[in-house]
Amino acid sequence: MASGGDDVQVISNKQVILKDYVVGLLKDTDMYMSTNATIRLKVPEGSNGIVVKNLYIACDPYNLVRMKFSEKPGSPVTGFGVAKVLDSGNPNFKKGDLVWGTTGWEEYSLITDLQDIIKIQHTDVPLSYYTGILGMPGMTAYAGFYEICSPKKGEHVFISSASGAVGQLVGQFAKLLGCYVVGSAGSKEKVDLLKNKFKFDEAFNYKEESDLDAALKRYFPEGIDIYYENVGGKMLDAVLLNMRVHGRIAVCGMISQYNLDKPEGVHNLLHLIYKRVRIEGFVVTDYYHLYTKFLDLVLPHIAEGKIVYVEDIVEGLENATSSTNWDIFWPQCW
Amino acid sequence: MASGGDDVQVISNKQVILKDYVVGLLKDTDMYMSTNATIRLKVPEGSNGIVVKNLYIACDPYNLVRMKFSEKPGSPVTGFGVAKVLDSGNPNFKKGDLVWGTTGWEEYSLITDLQDIIKIQHTDVPLSYYTGILGMPGMTAYAGFYEICSPKKGEHVFISSASGAVGQLVGQFAKLLGCYVVGSAGSKEKVDLLKNKFKFDEAFNYKEESDLDAALKRYFPEGIDIYYENVGGKMLDAVLLNMRVHGRIAVCGMISQYNLDKPEGVHNLLHLIYKRVRIEGFVVTDYYHLYTKFLDLVLPHIAEGKIVYVEDIVEGLENATSSTNWDIFWPQCW
Numbered sequence: 001m002a003s004g005g006d007d008v009q010v011i012s013n014k015q016v017i018l019k020d021y022v023v024g025l026l027k028d029t030d031m032y033m034s035t036n037a038t039i040r041l042k043v044p045e046g047s048n049g050i051v052v053k054n055l056y057i058a059c060d061p062y063n064l065v066r067m068k069f070s071e072k073p074g075s076p077v078t079g080f081g082v083a084k085v086l087d088s089g090n091p092n093f094k095k096g097d098l099v100w101g102t103t104g105w106e107e108y109s110l111i112t113d114l115q116d117i118i119k120i121q122h123t124d125v126p127l128s129y130y131t132g133i134l135g136m137p138g139m140t141a142y143a144g145f146y147e148i149c150s151p152k153k154g155e156h157v158f159i160s161s162a163s164g165a166v167g168q169l170v171g172q173f174a175k176l177l178g179c180y181v182v183g184s185a186g187s188k189e190k191v192d193l194l195k196n197k198f199k200f201d202e203a204f205n206y207k208e209e210s211d212l213d214a215a216l217k218r219y220f221p222e223g224i225d226i227y228y229e230n231v232g233g234k235m236l237d238a239v240l241l242n243m244r245v246h247g248r249i250a251v252c253g254m255i256s257q258y259n260l261d262k263p264e265g266v267h268n269l270l271h272l273i274y275k276r277v278r279i280e281g282f283v284v285t286d287y288y289h290l291y292t293k294f295l296d297l298v299l300p301h302i303a304e305g306k307i308v309y310v311e312d313i314v315e316g317l318e319n320a321t322s323s324t325n326w327d328i329f330w331p332q333c334w
Numbered sequence: 335m336a337s338g339g340d341d342v343q344v345i346s347n348k349q350v351i352l353k354d355y356v357v358g359l360l361k362d363t364d365m366y367m368s369t370n371a372t373i374r375l376k377v378p379e380g381s382n383g384i385v386v387k388n389l390y391i392a393c394d395p396y397n398l399v400r401m402k403f404s405e406k407p408g409s410p411v412t413g414f415g416v417a418k419v420l421d422s423g424n425p426n427f428k429k430g431d432l433v434w435g436t437t438g439w440e441e442y443s444l445i446t447d448l449q450d451i452i453k454i455q456h457t458d459v460p461l462s463y464y465t466g467i468l469g470m471p472g473m474t475a476y477a478g479f480y481e482i483c484s485p486k487k488g489e490h491v492f493i494s495s496a497s498g499a500v501g502q503l504v505g506q507f508a509k510l511l512g513c514y515v516v517g518s519a520g521s522k523e524k525v526d527l528l529k530n531k532f533k534f535d536e537a538f539n540y541k542e543e544s545d546l547d548a549a550l551k552r553y554f555p556e557g558i559d560i561y562y563e564n565v566g567g568k569m570l571d572a573v574l575l576n577m578r579v580h581g582r583i584a585v586c587g588m589i590s591q592y593n594l595d596k597p598e599g600v601h602n603l604l605h606l607i608y609k610r611v612r613i614e615g616f617v618v619t620d621y622y623h624l625y626t627k628f629l630d631l632v633l634p635h636i637a638e639g640k641i642v643y644v645e646d647i648v649e650g651l652e653n654a655t656s657s658t659n660w661d662i663f664w665p666q667c668w
Binding site: 236251253254258262264265266267268269271272273276277278282283286 | 566570585586587588591592596597598599600601602603604605606607608609610611612613614615616617620
């Protein structure tokens with residue numbers, strides 16, 4: 001820690017640096033912790049950015065996609081986080097404000113692109129929730145389910161990667177609406193979580209199913225109205241065989257495909273015609289204007305315990321570089 | 335020709351009989367002409383059906399799908415046609431009415447399912463148009479383009495199988511709306527038709543393109559807003575790489591796939607997310623309530639010559655069994 005010539009604090013800033021674009025699965029050597037950087041805890045003259053102390057950073061499946069294609073190697077990883085404003089050159093934010101949005105995997109960040117930085121107004125929930133249920137994953141669940149799928153009471157809903165940050169919420173939204181809800185996940189523990197904690201009607205471990213079509217027919221003898229798609233590939237192919245007339249598929253992610261050199265082929269798209277099915281890909285940022293509406297829906301449900309949320313939290317920025325720790329988060333989703 | 339005991343005409347009725355479900359491409363031996371049947375030209379007592387003389391029957395790509403899966407082997411082929419009512423047990427139809435809808439590939443039919451039988455009100459156009467531009471293909475073009483794709487002036491529209499009964503209309507609708515329109519087809523003649531007769535901005539012969547992605551990038555350097563999908567498979571995969579943000583794909587058919595034992599895999603569905611693309615399969619019968627609205631749009635355009643329509647007509651029911659004659663119709667579409 002040192003003081004700048006203009007009497008502004010310049011401080012050491014630990015950072016998680018991406019070495020190069022990730023190829024295949026994440027390795028321990030893809031990122032490293034740097035203690036070389038410093039940061040001036042003051043917004044530069046004329047900038048309308050903010051300087052923040054990062055409190056939580058999210059490890060979302062989305063981060064791996066960024067690390068493969070759109071991050072800047074040699075720079076700190078970026079992603080969603082919760083932070084406290086230390087200094088602001090922007091009239092919308094002031095010192096002491098809590099915010100969530102895209103920040104850096106570092107102790108402190110200067111954020112100049114404030115487009116997706118949202119001020120936290122409700123602090124009677126765990127702040128970490130703003131990386132999850134009240135942040136990007138929550139809005140993703142909300143937009144994909146309500147806006148893309150136009151769900152109706154009594155409809156049959158299937159969610160893949162259902163115990164992930166997004167899936168667990170989609171299932172609970174669907175249950176609150178009076179839908180029949182089934183989720184798939186990749187372990188017995190996650191299946192138990194889905195059935196016992198999140199109160200899905202049914203759940204299954206896709207790794208134990210040699211025939212996904214048969215598994216879906218077992219849980220959806222009358223077919224699927226809504227599929228919340230997180231995985232792609234073989235699961236999508238099996239789902240297409242089981243959609244009902246006028247079914248809807250919200251494509252949130254295809255996590256089974258990101259690590260493949262060539263994505264798997266999906267063969268059953270003819271069923272889009274036979275069953276008049278709509279598939280729609282979406283990104284959550286197109287729906288940020290609905291954030292207040294979303295909070296109005298979800299905050300009371302949290303307060304009343306009608307929606308529960310399970311997080312895995314690891315303390316310490318240095319742990320973010322470890323693929324072992326990443327395994328804590330990611331397999332949760334798939 | 336013989337007279338029934340109740341003084342009602344019983345008449346010989348030539349029929350095109352489907353031998354068995356079609357496997358792969360249509361063969362000459364899949365259908366045969368039967369001259370054994372007779373028909374009583376009077377609606378049975380108590381029936382609210384109609385007896386018609388069939389004037390035109392359509393050879394649509396859709397027929398092959400039916401012949402593979404849903405026709406009744408040993409019975410006359412069914413499909414869209416134009417017919418004249420000879421007797422009616424239904425208050426909505428009377429002797430002499432002209433109708434279009436699902437009928438049999440035979441000289442005369444007793445139609446008891448009148449759900450999709452529509453009375454022809456406008457006879458100042460060729461009656462055969464009611465198997466095409468003013469019938470199922472026309473409504474298919476209309477529903478897929480206007481209802482599924484929500485087109486806007488200036489958007490970039492791509493149509494595969496563009497010289498077919500549906501595609502040629504979609505392209506003309508899009509041009510009338512002020513869109514940039516490109517079509518693909520399978521021969522030089524069809525490409526010429528698209529450019530010169532239907533006034534597409536561009537057209538190409540997909541058989542001459544070793545790299546469909548490169549071809550699409552040539553014609554759509556800024557990407558595709560709307561894809562009217564008639565073929566599936568490799569073309570869809572290439573289109574997915576070239577969609578613009580918030581693009582829409584109406585899946586009308588996938589004619590390249592119907593003859594395959596296993597449909598080809600489509601690999602680029604991840605682009606649905608990257609570009610927030612919507613794909614929707616549809617069947618025209620869901621849109622029949624818009625038929626009057628459709629006629630209001632299209633009849634003046636026909637009268638003013640702003641929409642043109644090209645038909646291939648072969649005289650004689652006996653010619654329907656010949657795969658050579660079928661080739662006249664089907665390759666037109668693909």
